Amino acid sequence: MSEEIGTLDRRMLARGLKIFLDILFYLILLVGVLLVGSLPVSVSSGYHDGWDLIVPVTIGEGSLRPRLNLEIAQDSQAVFEVARIRDGYGKLHLFHHNLSLCLLNAAFIILILAVLLWAITLLRRILATTVGGHPFHPSNPRRLNLLGWIILAASVLASLLQYLASRWVLTRVEIINIPVSPVIQSNKEWVVCGLLVLVLAAIWKQAVQMAEEQALTV
Numbered sequence: 001m002s003e004e005i006g007t008l009d010r011r012m013l014a015r016g017l018k019i020f021l022d023i024l025f026y027l028i029l030l031v032g033v034l035l036v037g038s039l040p041v042s043v044s045s046g047y048h049d050g051w052d053l054i055v056p057v058t059i060g061e062g063s064l065r066p067r068l069n070l071e072i073a074q075d076s077q078a079v080f081e082v083a084r085i086r087d088g089y090g091k092l093h094l095f096h097h098n099l100s101l102c103l104l105n106a107a108f109i110i111l112i113l114a115v116l117l118w119a120i121t122l123l124r125r126i127l128a129t130t131v132g133g134h135p136f137h138p139s140n141p142r143r144l145n146l147l148g149w150i151i152l153a154a155s156v157l158a159s160l161l162q163y164l165a166s167r168w169v170l171t172r173v174e175i176i177n178i179p180v181s182p183v184i185q186s187n188k189e190w191v192v193c194g195l196l197v198l199v200l201a202a203i204w205k206q207a208v209q210m211a212e213e214q215a216l217t218v
Helices: 002-044 099-131 139-170 188-217
Strands: 051-059 069-071 079-081 088-096 180-182
Touching: 002 099, 051 099, 051 139, 088 139, 099 139, 139 180, 139 188
Parallel strands: none
Antiparallel strands: 051 088, 051 180, 069 079
């Protein structure tokens, strides 16, 4: 009896998560449709107001100086530096009128939304089999494994594209007296998340094999 109650609770939890992912899926889809629909309006308006573009950069050594100095005792003339800023990281916010750059930025955002929709679709299918009472469906480990590789590939690709975008922008911007360079953001959290999903997929695959062997034994 208790086992049936536990199974019912898990299915109810899976159903709730699936409903949440269904809502999230359609919200992201709506955002994508609005973004694509806004592009022709923005282009036809003559784009006189310009567009925003944000790229990650690093500020080189020597461009920032701290005010942390300490006077040495018994010698008021001697001052030694207790802190030195090596470099800094930030985002360069541009306001431009380049149509090609605007379309490229929009394509990157649409690509991100498409990957999110793909990942959510895989999770929805996994939860759908769980709600139907088949959590050890043979397709679930493959879907989870694919999801892990999607997360890893998206993390690496996003870092590479951000670096190339910041490098391209900095070659067309004149910055005086401050050394600014493109930076590669590693997205370590997403890389770790992708690796954990791959490990979970391998464990789930073993669980599916054990369930199939048990069914054949019975």
